[in-house]
Amino acid sequence: MVLLTGTSIRPAQALVEIDITQANIQPLPIAITDFAGPGGDPEMGRQISDVVSADLQRSGLFKPIDRAAFIDNTGFDAVPNFGSWRVINAQALVTGRVTRESDGRLKAEFRLWDVFGGEQITGQQYFTTPENWRRLAHIIADAIYERLTGERGYFDTRIVFVDETGPKDARVRRLAIMDQDGANVRYLTNSPNEIIRNPRFSPSRQEITYVSQPYGETARVYLLNIETGQREVVGDFPGMTFAPRFSPDGQRVVLSLEQGGNANIYMMDLRSRRTTRLTNTPSIDTSPSFSPDGRQIVFESDRGGAQQIYVMNADGTGQQRISFGQGSYGTPVWSPRGDLIAFTKRAGGRFSIGVMRPDGSGERILTEGYHNEGPTWAPNGRVLMFFREIPGAGGGPQLWTVDLTGYNEQRVPTPAFGSDPAWSPLLN
Numbered sequence: 001m002v003l004l005t006g007t008s009i010r011p012a013q014a015l016v017e018i019d020i021t022q023a024n025i026q027p028l029p030i031a032i033t034d035f036a037g038p039g040g041d042p043e044m045g046r047q048i049s050d051v052v053s054a055d056l057q058r059s060g061l062f063k064p065i066d067r068a069a070f071i072d073n074t075g076f077d078a079v080p081n082f083g084s085w086r087v088i089n090a091q092a093l094v095t096g097r098v099t100r101e102s103d104g105r106l107k108a109e110f111r112l113w114d115v116f117g118g119e120q121i122t123g124q125q126y127f128t129t130p131e132n133w134r135r136l137a138h139i140i141a142d143a144i145y146e147r148l149t150g151e152r153g154y155f156d157t158r159i160v161f162v163d164e165t166g167p168k169d170a171r172v173r174r175l176a177i178m179d180q181d182g183a184n185v186r187y188l189t190n191s192p193n194e195i196i197r198n199p200r201f202s203p204s205r206q207e208i209t210y211v212s213q214p215y216g217e218t219a220r221v222y223l224l225n226i227e228t229g230q231r232e233v234v235g236d237f238p239g240m241t242f243a244p245r246f247s248p249d250g251q252r253v254v255l256s257l258e259q260g261g262n263a264n265i266y267m268m269d270l271r272s273r274r275t276t277r278l279t280n281t282p283s284i285d286t287s288p289s290f291s292p293d294g295r296q297i298v299f300e301s302d303r304g305g306a307q308q309i310y311v312m313n314a315d316g317t318g319q320q321r322i323s324f325g326q327g328s329y330g331t332p333v334w335s336p337r338g339d340l341i342a343f344t345k346r347a348g349g350r351f352s353i354g355v356m357r358p359d360g361s362g363e364r365i366l367t368e369g370y371h372n373e374g375p376t377w378a379p380n381g382r383v384l385m386f387f388r389e390i391p392g393a394g395g396g397p398q399l400w401t402v403d404l405t406g407y408n409e410q411r412v413p414t415p416a417f418g419s420d421p422a423w424s425p426l427l428n
Contacts, residue, residue, distance in 0.1 A: 027063035029063050029091050034049050045097065048140070051141070059408070076109065086115055108140065110124060112148075138155040142154070142426075157425070158178065159412070160200075161176055161420060162176070162197060163185075175208075188224060193214055207224065210224065221244045221253070223270070235268060251271065263284045264277060292335070295314055304321060306328050323363075324360065331374055336381045341355065341358055344386075350370070352367065370391050372387075373388075385401045387400070396417030
């Protein structure tokens with residue numbers, strides 16, 4: 001991993017800001033200039049500012065203004081003519097410059113301005129190697145997002161997912177990883193003879209856990225180091241293994257094991273490999289997910305006759321049902337904030353992605369369609385990614401995002417079909 005360093009230029013108190021607690025947010029008009037000032041690297045500067053603009057626009061909270069409308073070409077080192085930016089209704093302005101150091105590194109600088117207040121809100125400079133330019137752009141977008149919303153951004157993150165190619169009756173499934181905007185796709189497995197499912201990120205290390213099942217063989221849970229490619233078996237379990245997921249400290253994995261037609265939830269300590277059984281019912285208990293404080297686990301179970309969501313303490317005690325709406329509920333995932341649980345709901349032949357509070361109250365549907373499934377949270381707890389099956393003989397799953405307002409739904413590009421996404425924490 002390439003180290004980026006950053007220093008503040010001159011922060012100031014923000015006058016313009018976005019209140020993201022509103023149900024329906026009007027995107028903030030923001031002008032983002034080319035980071036291509038005098039003495040800079042024009043091509044690299046434009047590429048970086050384009051990525052920053054795209055990140056902010058996809059969030060649904062910002063409306064980048066078309067650069068063709070700009071009437072001021074003030075350089076990075078000068079104070080902008082704020083009147084020129086007010087004319088085109090810009091409420092915030094980003095200026096920047098990208099240069100190359102004598103040792104070959106990129107130096108990227110940006111300033112964020114409050115147009116109506118007529119002052120600089122913040123400024124940063126970063127150094128990195130040229131091949132790391134996209135990540136640098138995501139970090140700048142995160143800094144702007146955080147300064148204007150008061151919450152951490154989520155752009156400097158990655159997605160691990162299942163890449164699917166080939167006809168429906170002979171799909172090849174590979175484990176893949178990419179930036180959150182669909183760039184820099186890299187394949188982590190490349191065997192056509194195994195079924196890959198349930199990839200999940202460690203919250204503390206550059207590791208993922210996933211299930212691999214070679215055709216005709218028993219499924220195994222693996223740990224994979226993303227940077228080195230080294231993988232190890234978590235454990236050999238009798239029967240089928242489902243839905244492994246890390247604890248918040250990264251030291252344990254909780255998963256579902258099927259034996260004798262029933263599936264129960266188990267916890268494994270990754271250091272000692274000791275396994276503890278958490279549920280013991282003649283039903284199917286699966287899809288466990290920790291609360292961010294590690295004290296509770298949400299899971300799905302059909303013990304009441306239909307697939308519903310339950311919550312229990314991390315030691316398996318205090319199991320209680322929290323979903324009581326029409327239809328069935330599955331794939332619950334606790335928000336990084338701890339305030340909400342995302343889920344897939346099936347009712348009336350349609351699949352919905354929704355959220356509810358940990359006690360089951362406040363259920364809200366964010367999006368619905370032919371087949372939506374498998375939500376995963378951005379690390380700031382504001383955006384969900386999921387996969388949507390496209391109907392038809394040539395159809396397959398695609399990755400989509402939706403924010404908590406339900407108004408900003410966008411497709412995430414993948415090389416082929418994509419399913420079962422998992423969002424990483426912010427990169428270090």
